[in-house]
Amino acid sequence: MSNEKDIESRRRFLKIAAGTTAAALVVGSLPRFARAADLPHLAETDPTAKALGYVEDASKTTNPKHKAGDTCSNCQFYGGGASYGPCQLFPGKAVSAKGWCVSHTPKKA
Numbered sequence: 194m195s196n197e198k199d200i201e202s203r204r205r206f207l208k209i210a211a212g213t214t215a216a217a218l219v220v221g222s223l224p225r226f227a228r229a230a231d232l233p234h235l236a237e238t239d240p241t242a243k244a245l246g247y248v249e250d251a252s253k254t255t256n257p258k259h260k261a262g263d264t265c266s267n268c269q270f271y272g273g274g275a276s277y278g279p280c281q282l283f284p285g286k287a288v289s290a291k292g293w294c295v296s297h298t299p300k301k302a
């Protein structure tokens with residue numbers, strides 16, 4: 194079951210990968226000393242964010258795929274602290290620890 198969810202998440206990621214190639218190129222040109230705290234916050238209006246149903250506050254989503262308690266802070270793609278941090282799906286941007294998107298995948302214990 195968890196494996197199916199992982200595969201589904203990866204499929205969604207691959208579908209949007211083509212659209213994020215340009216963003217990845219921009220990120221690659223950023224100075225190496227850029228810190229997570231310096232990253233601009235991901236806007237809900239960002240096309241990729243919209244495609245994945247990203248919200249800054251998971252408690253406000255109406256997406257039926259959201260499960261209670263799921264937030265960026267407990268997603269395996271999140272690499273930040275208690276407020277904002279990087280997400281592997283949104284290179285060059287910081288997502289909210291309280292946020293959520295349809296690619297949420299629980300951290301492995």
Ligand code: SF4
Pocket residue numbers: 247264265266268269270271280281282283288292293294295296297298
């Ligand atoms: S739920 Fe996970 S994949 Fe989605 S924006 Fe948050 S950290 Fe990234």
